[in-house]
Amino acid sequence: MSEKDKKLKIGIVGCGAIGSSLAKAIVSGFSKEGELVSLYDIDIEKAYNLSIKFNKKLAALNLEDLINKADLVIEATKADAAFDIVKKVLSLSKDIMIMSVGGIIQHYQELKVLTEEKKARIFIPSGAICGIDGLKAASLGKINKVILTTRKPPRAFLGAPYVLKKKIRLDNIDKDTVLFEGNASQAIKAFPQNINVAATLSMAGIGPEATIVRIVASPTISRNIHEIEIESDAGKIITRTENVVHPDNPKTSYLAVLSAQATLKQILEPIKIGT
Ligand SMILES: NC(=O)c1ccc[n+]([C@@H]2O[C@H](COP(=O)([O-])OP(=O)(O)OC[C@H]3O[C@@H](n4cnc5c(N)ncnc54)[C@H](O)[C@@H]3O)[C@@H](O)[C@H]2O)c1
Structure with a gap:
């Protein structure tokens, strides 16, 4: 078999x-170009149970075991675990x-240096927002403003550090209320x-200090809505995405999972469409 095959x-x-959906997509949709070789979860049973769905022994003993088996690692864990995982993967010269x-x-620069040193790549799907393509192109010229307005039902913000600190009573909200700007x-x-989209938008555009975020609790909506407004020398871009929730996890947008699949498709297929 040649390198190309x-x-x-x-x-x-x-x-x-997300991890389970992507595993199914790799096995059912990308089996010609890609192979699911390993699964790992801090809850060992989850990796084991997913593995048996494919009639294979894919559950890894630990993170290092998984990294050693893979060319590309997909991270789908949680915010406070991500940095350590990404660093380990890049350090072993694998893509993520x-x-x-x-x-x-917050560690973007450090990871960028590591990708250069280790000749490894980072892929970040657009996730639950639209407009990253235009923003990436426009940012090669001059960008004057990027604003993200995220609207979610009040209960979506339960437990958020800001809500706890400000003692905001989410159950009392009866009209659109700006929680944060x-x-x-x-x-x-x-x-x-709640805010992976703000991170992705910042990295594609003018960075986290200059990107403006407005968070609105809206009692009248059932979908999470992200609106993006970009002003640049190349023109004005406005997008609005109304997200349907993922059937297996109401905290995750279905589009975010499909966006990860689309990124995988870009990596695996020879024709790449979009910026
Ligand atoms: N980029 C985007 O647009 C976007 C959109 C939605 C969700 N997300 C993020 O993707 C991640 C996964 O989302 P999900 O809906 O699949 O969450 P989930 O809670 O359904 O699954 C996360 C899994 O990670 C496992 N886990 C936690 N810490 C771990 C660790 N240190 N090592 C190994 N496994 C660990 C958990 O046991 C769990 O099985 C979350 O961080 C979420 O915020 C990103």
């Missing part, structure tokens, strides 16, 4: 809603696709579970 060996860390983007944004860096700390 070799399948990309893929390992998944985190076998929750990152889903818990909010967890790595600040830069992406502050938003990620204030709403760490």
Whole structure:
């Protein structure tokens, strides 16, 4: 078998809603170009149970075991675990696709240096927002403003550090209420579970200090809505994405999972469409 015919060996860390969906997609949709070789979860049973769905012994003993088997690792765990996982993968000169983007944004420069040293690559899907393609192109010129407005039902913000600190009574909200307005860096700390999109938008555009984030609790909506407004020398871009929730996890948008699949498709297929 020539180098060109070799399948990309893929390992998944985190076998929750996103990891499981991606595992199924690799086995059913990308089996010509890619092979699922390993699964790891801090909850060993989750990796084992997912593995038996494919009639294979894919559960890894530990993270290092998975990294050694894979060419590409997909991280789908949680924000505070992501940085350590990404660092280990890159240190072993393997490529990684990152889903818990909010967890790595503060370490972006350090990881960038590591990719250069180790000749490894990081892939970050657009996730639950639209407009990253235009933003990436526009950022090669001059960008004047990037604003993200995220609207979610009030209960989606339960337990967020900002809500707890400000003692906001989410059950009392009966009309659209701006909970937070600040830069992406502050938003990620204030709403760490809600704000992967702000991290991705910042990295594609003008960075977390300059990207403005507005978070709105809206009692009248059932879908999470992300609106993006970009002003640049190349023109004005406005996008609005109304997300349907993932059937296996109401905290995750279905589009985020499909976006990860689309990124995988870009990696595996010879024709790449979009910026
Ligand atoms: N980029 C985006 O647009 C986007 C959108 C939605 C979700 N996400 C993020 O993707 C990640 C996964 O989301 P999900 O819905 O699949 O979550 P989930 O809770 O369904 O699954 C996460 C899994 O990771 C495992 N895990 C936790 N810590 C781990 C560790 N240190 N090592 C190995 N496994 C570990 C958990 O046991 C769990 O099985 C989350 O961080 C979420 O915020 C990103």
